Amino acid sequence: MTNDFKKKKSQKEQTFGDVMRSQGVSRRSFLKFCAATASMMAMSPAMIPKIAHALENARRPSVIWLSFQECTGCTESLTRAHTATIESLIFDHISLDYHHTLQAAAGHAAEEAREAAMEENYGKYLLVVDGSIPMGNPGYSTIAGISNYDMLMETAKGAAAIIAVGTCATYGGIPHANPNPTGAVSVNDLIKDKPIINVPGCPPIPVVITGVLTHFLTFGTIPELDHLGRPKVFYGQSIHDRCYRRPFYDKGLFAETFDDEGAKKGWCLYKLGCKGPTTYNACATTKWNNGTSWPIEAGHPCLGCSEPDFWDGGGFYKSLSMPTENITQTAIYTAAGAVAAGVAIGAMNKSKKNSAIAAHDKTTIDDLEK
Amino acid sequence: MSSSSVVQFNIQVSADLTQNVKPLLHEIKHALDNLIETGQTTIIDLRSIPLAPGEEDHILKTLGLGEVQAKLDALGLSEIIETQYAGVWVVTHYNDENHIISRFIEITTMPEILSSQTEDIMAAYSRLAITLQDDQEKN
Numbered sequence: 001m002t003n004d005f006k007k008k009k010s011q012k013e014q015t016f017g018d019v020m021r022s023q024g025v026s027r028r029s030f031l032k033f034c035a036a037t038a039s040m041m042a043m044s045p046a047m048i049p050k051i052a053h054a055l056e057n058a059r060r061p062s063v064i065w066l067s068f069q070e071c072t073g074c075t076e077s078l079t080r081a082h083t084a085t086i087e088s089l090i091f092d093h094i095s096l097d098y099h100h101t102l103q104a105a106a107g108h109a110a111e112e113a114r115e116a117a118m119e120e121n122y123g124k125y126l127l128v129v130d131g132s133i134p135m136g137n138p139g140y141s142t143i144a145g146i147s148n149y150d151m152l153m154e155t156a157k158g159a160a161a162i163i164a165v166g167t168c169a170t171y172g173g174i175p176h177a178n179p180n181p182t183g184a185v186s187v188n189d190l191i192k193d194k195p196i197i198n199v200p201g202c203p204p205i206p207v208v209i210t211g212v213l214t215h216f217l218t219f220g221t222i223p224e225l226d227h228l229g230r231p232k233v234f235y236g237q238s239i240h241d242r243c244y245r246r247p248f249y250d251k252g253l254f255a256e257t258f259d260d261e262g263a264k265k266g267w268c269l270y271k272l273g274c275k276g277p278t279t280y281n282a283c284a285t286t287k288w289n290n291g292t293s294w295p296i297e298a299g300h301p302c303l304g305c306s307e308p309d310f311w312d313g314g315g316f317y318k319s320l321s322m323p324t325e326n327i328t329q330t331a332i333y334t335a336a337g338a339v340a341a342g343v344a345i346g347a348m349n350k351s352k353k354n355s356a357i358a359a360h361d362k363t364t365i366d367d368l369e370k
Numbered sequence: 371m372s373s374s375s376v377v378q379f380n381i382q383v384s385a386d387l388t389q390n391v392k393p394l395l396h397e398i399k400h401a402l403d404n405l406i407e408t409g410q411t412t413i414i415d416l417r418s419i420p421l422a423p424g425e426e427d428h429i430l431k432t433l434g435l436g437e438v439q440a441k442l443d444a445l446g447l448s449e450i451i452e453t454q455y456a457g458v459w460v461v462t463h464y465n466d467e468n469h470i471i472s473r474f475i476e477i478t479t480m481p482e483i484l485s486s487q488t489e490d491i492m493a494a495y496s497r498l499a500i501t502l503q504d505d506q507e508k509n
Contacts, residue, residue: 027490028444032463045414046413244420285420291469291470
């Protein structure tokens with residue numbers, strides 16, 4: 001039976017069901033996979049039979065993965081996904097035709113693989129991007145002599161959809177942080193005529209990356225997105241709303257330092273700078289490191305890494321209720337007779353950029369001890 | 371039943387921190403009533419509910435162990451356990467590294483994953499037929 005399948009269909013023609021049968025995966029194992037997938041994608045368990053039917057018939061897609069100004073943390077996250085067997089099934093199914101870090105080919109051979117995949121699957125391939133794109137100077141980041149901008153625009157043309165993985169690709173991320181020396185921008189800033197799925201996080205949760213891939217495989221469409229282009233199934237609720245420490249917030253019980261009685265009792269970390277109330281991600285339920293824990297469970301406030309400009313939010317250990325700008329300074333600008341409020345804000349931003357360059361703010365031990 | 375916690379954290383929490391434990395147990399009771407009245411199966415995904423450390427264990431302890439404890443070896447281990455309340459099952463799927471990838475409470479007469487699947491039965495029939503044919507040819 002296995003050999004028959006191999007003979008009848010080329011690799012590209014194979015459905016997900018074919019791939020699994022050819023690997024000797026039983027129907028019962030497939031049901032288990034679908035149950036885990038439904039759970040991973042925050043879908044109702046009632047969807048399990050529908051997922052099974054759709055996945056069985058899903059075709060093998062070509063995937064091109066481009067890495068620009070990034071730290072490879074997103075790829076590290078993905079390749080350490082804790083549901084190893086499940087992810088490996090997905091990876092066995094997709095045709096990952098280009099990925100700097102994971103591919104064996106290098107130099108011209110690598111670029112030829114990208115070009116061949118684009119030509120062969122024009123209009124059908126999935127483009128995954130991690131890292132931001134420098135617009136200050138094309139030479140800031142190049143691959144095989146091609147600027148990040150040129151490679152993105154060329155590869156995006158024939159893509160069916162684009163998945164921007166990580167905060168750098170979705171919002172510019174750390175390269176975009178003040179003073180943004182490379183003029184880093186996001187995929188969304190440059191591409192306007194393709195469906196883009198933003199999967200932010202620094203890095204994103206591994207199963208969220210594979211969950212988006214699985215959704216595309218299962219339904220052939222992009223998932224429902226929020227106003228920032230993020231899949232609602234993973235980014236639909238705030239960390240705060242799903243946090244197991246939320247009852248302490250509601251009762252007004254807060255840890256004031258990292259080693260006081262409140263911290264030891266697991267009280268709310270809001271006053272220690274937790275960005276949970278303004279951060280939308282799946283950490284609270286999906287968790288990290290083999291589902292062991294997540295930052296808040298480990299006693300550290302959420303940094304808000306899946307939100308735009310999280311690096312410039314005014315300090316990781318500053319409570320959200322504390323102003324991030326110098327209020328007195330803003331008042332002076334306004335009182336000085338600026339006609340429009342925008343002028344004051346513009347001046348403030350310029351001043352902030354200059355002072356950030358001069359001071360190059362760093363988090364110190366003192367900050368942590370506040 | 372094995373605990374879901376890989377590491378025990380030194381955080382003091384009450385058993386009902388999120389207030390989600392009792393409503394969940396009531397949901398199971400209602401689902402059991404529904405199973406009796408209409409035969410309809412209900413599946414609850416424990417991952418979809420915010421639970422504090424220790425609360426999932428509290429739920430599992432309340433449900434307890436019943437008469438059936440099955441192990442399934444398919445893409446890693448799975449445990450299918452009937453609780454002390456007949457019709458209430460806890461299905462836990464592990465990956466190859468023995469980490470929990472999903473856990474469901476199923477209110478049903480028998481979780482579907484325990485039944486032999488039609489596709490597997492058909493494949494089994496073919497395999498057995500080929501084996502017997504080979505034996506005949508040898509003799």
